Amino acid sequence: MKELVIIIRPEKLETVKEILNNRQCGGMTISSVMGCGTQRGTTEQTVNVIKGFKTTINLxxxxxxxxxxxxxxxxxxxxxxxxxxxxxxxGDGKIFIRPMDDSVRIRTGERGDKAL
Ligand SMILES: Nc1ncnc2c1ncn2[C@@H]1O[C@H](COP(=O)(O)OP(=O)(O)OP(=O)(O)O)[C@@H](O)[C@H]1O
Ligand SMILES: [Mg+2]
Incomplete structure (x- = not known):
């Protein structure tokens, strides 16, 4: 098993939900986050203020x-x-892939990929 962590633009959520539904994935968890990649959130290095500190990073x-x-x-x-x-x-996003050791379906006690 692998965990995919997929970071996308908010407007692409419906597209990704459709892809995952068509692939008959067992489930998914979605969160709204803030982030930046190599451009640090901007193409011009504008100065922003985060928690009172000046920073060149824009989330x-x-x-x-x-x-x-x-x-x-x-x-x-x-x-x-x-x-x-x-x-x-x-800013199109990224996919991170990491190994997943085990999983448990709480209702039935199924383990591993049977629990997905
Ligand atoms: N190395 C990283 N670690 C953790 N999160 C990251 C990393 N790189 C990107 N992200 C997340 O993915 C989002 C989108 O990243 P983004 O697509 O801008 O990556 P990039 O490397 O700058 O590629 P591009 O040059 O295509 O913009 C970021 O806002 C951040 O939430
Ligand atoms: Mg980027």
Missing amino acids: LPKIRVEMVVKDEMVEDIITDIREKVVTGNV
């Missing part, structure tokens, strides 16, 4: 999607997301 609203899937689904999901979420502009 932009993003959506974080977490999902745990079977290993064999990972590459298909990455392909779908790259095809349908890309705009070609900076």
